[in-house]
Amino acid sequence: MKLLLCADMHIRFDISICRNSNFIDIQEQVLKQIVKIYKQNKCENLIIAGDLLNKWNPNKSQEIENLIFNIFKDVNVLIIAGNHCLPMHNLENLNKSSLGVICNFPNFHLLDNNPIEKDNYIIHGFSYNQEIKNIKSDKFNIAVIHKYCEPETLSEYINDGITASYLLEKYNFDLIITGDNHTGFIYDKDNRFVINPGCITRQVSDKKFYKPFIVLLDTENKKHEQIYLCDNNPEDVSDEHIEEIKIKEDRINSFIEKLKSQSKFDLDFINNMKLYILENKIEKEIEEMIFKIIEGGLK
Numbered sequence: 001m002k003l004l005l006c007a008d009m010h011i012r013f014d015i016s017i018c019r020n021s022n023f024i025d026i027q028e029q030v031l032k033q034i035v036k037i038y039k040q041n042k043c044e045n046l047i048i049a050g051d052l053l054n055k056w057n058p059n060k061s062q063e064i065e066n067l068i069f070n071i072f073k074d075v076n077v078l079i080i081a082g083n084h085c086l087p088m089h090n091l092e093n094l095n096k097s098s099l100g101v102i103c104n105f106p107n108f109h110l111l112d113n114n115p116i117e118k119d120n121y122i123i124h125g126f127s128y129n130q131e132i133k134n135i136k137s138d139k140f141n142i143a144v145i146h147k148y149c150e151p152e153t154l155s156e157y158i159n160d161g162i163t164a165s166y167l168l169e170k171y172n173f174d175l176i177i178t179g180d181n182h183t184g185f186i187y188d189k190d191n192r193f194v195i196n197p198g199c200i201t202r203q204v205s206d207k208k209f210y211k212p213f214i215v216l217l218d219t220e221n222k223k224h225e226q227i228y229l230c231d232n233n234p235e236d237v238s239d240e241h242i243e244e245i246k247i248k249e250d251r252i253n254s255f256i257e258k259l260k261s262q263s264k265f266d267l268d269f270i271n272n273m274k275l276y277i278l279e280n281k282i283e284k285e286i287e288e289m290i291f292k293i294i295e296g297g298l299k
Helices: 023-040 061-071 091-096 098-102 166-169 240-261 270-279 284-298
Strands: 002-006 045-048 076-080 108-110 121-126 141-147 175-179 187-189 192-196 213-218 224-228
Touching: 002 023, 023 061, 023 141, 023 213, 061 098, 091 098, 166 175, 166 187, 166 192
Parallel strands: 002 045, 045 076, 076 108, 121 141, 141 175, 175 192
Antiparallel strands: 002 213, 187 192, 213 224
16 A cells, blocks of 8 residues: 655745745645645555644634645545644644644544554554654554654754654654654665655745655555655745845844944933934934834833
8 A cells, every 4th residue: 555645734825935926826736736646646545744734823724724624635644743733832732723623524633642553554643742652563663753853963953853863773663754854855774764754845945946745655565755746946935035134134233333332322222212313313204103113012
């Protein structure tokens, strides 16, 4: 039998700052492509290793729930919860989220404490912050977890992560499917695997040249195949906002330095602002707008 492996869908109806207005259409195209691949290969299950949603309580939750219901209505989905799906990153709050609603769909199955067992494989699931239990089995033994993972060494900036090599040393699973790291990889050691499918769409600027993929797994011969998704055009991802942020930061820093240079400078922000306005002859209309904003922020 065949399984289709993915993670970190981060389905949303708002648009990331690095994407243009066609992102919503591209996102739907990617989801439909995944379903098409599932059907073409007669897969038994689609496995999602967490973060189906971008927010646990999105403004358009019902629209997202309906989208997921309609697109995946003919797909058997095995899923775990990622941190983005959970209120306050707490699994006990699952039923307060859209994922709690989605897991009640008849074709969705939350793997936590509910493994799926077939003739030649068994699948266990451990949602975000759940303890991973070391479970033995004579069958092809699969675990699905949502924890940041890299192949053999962690990047310097990662404080809470794990390596694929460590997972295979510590646990008895033949295959561990991980989510949270949006850069996909496949780690193979002694014919045992850690597969991190990565993100299905690019929602941050550092993924401009990244090519998202999902993984098709044959549970009988243990072979896997990467299948690339259609969100792969570098021109659809922009990093212009990074330069805009830098310009704003430079302006703020310049403003602070000017304040520091004033002889009457003190620690009261409003007094400093009044002093700056007075000495720099700011227009009355702009002055009123500044203090309206300040007063609104202090309420």
